[in-house]
Amino acid sequence: MNKIGIIGSGNVATHLGQALRKKGYSISFVFSRSYNRAEALANNLGAKPINDLKAVNSQGDNDLILICVPDQAIAQTIEQITRDTPIAYTSGSVQLETVPERDYIGVFYPLQTFSKERAIDIESVPFLIEANSESFAESLHSLAGRLSNTVLSANSEKRYQLHIAAVMVNNFTNHLYSLAANHVEDHKINFDLLQPLIRETVNKLDYMRPEEAQTGPARRGDYKVIKQHLNSLSGRTRAIYELLSESIKEKYNHEL
Secondary structure (H helix, E strand, O other), X not given: OOEEEEEOOOHHHHHHHHXXXXXXXXXXXXXXXXXXXXXXXXXXXXXEEEOOHHHHHHOOOOOEEEEOOOHHHHHHHHHOOOOOOOEEEOOOOOOHHHOOOOOOEEEEEEOOOOOOOOOOOHHHOOEEEEEOOHHHHHHHHHHHHHHOOOEEEOOHHHHHHHHHHHHHHHHHHXXXXXXXXXXXXXXXXXXXXXXXXXXXXXXXXXXXXXXXXOOOHHHHOOHHHHHHHHHOOOHHHHHHHHHHHHXXXXXXXXXX
């Protein structure tokens, strides 16, 4: 695979496009419904910007088209690409069996959170691969192997379950950071004071399983402190604190 087209201009498209170009791949085009967004990324990748999906099929012979769009748009996007064009999409949740049939269709899923403003060490990002044929899966494995040190085969069910876990460890924890930031800022306290704690919480997982690393009042069964904290909270934040405390207490009750 040397000539690759990209459909999408968001975070995933940006990082994958940049990583592929650095490895010497030719990015033939970038599609976005917004021409300005397509042009911005295409200029960065030395590619042609297009904003008409029908024009994808007239961009010459591409070895692969990477679809980096929201889950709900994947099937509709695939339907508009000719059957014999090799296609891979980057979703963790969309099952391969549910998308329109194509001669070569697969999944090229980077298990990471991406933001345009922040550089990512792509070599450390696990890539999960699935395809409708062994030969195409091997091609996607080879491509991912040029980018990452960790490339695994994962069927739709395993990828889906892993995506659920990814939402928990990334999106949910980040929301808790946001709630914590709101709480301390309401009390005129700098959120930066919590940064070392956040880093150590994550770093411990290099050496311990999550259940072994658990600390805090709910882990200890310190109901007095939990009650005091709940009395200092309100609304949705209070409800989340209480729910998570109950979950932790239930998990460790036999050790209290």
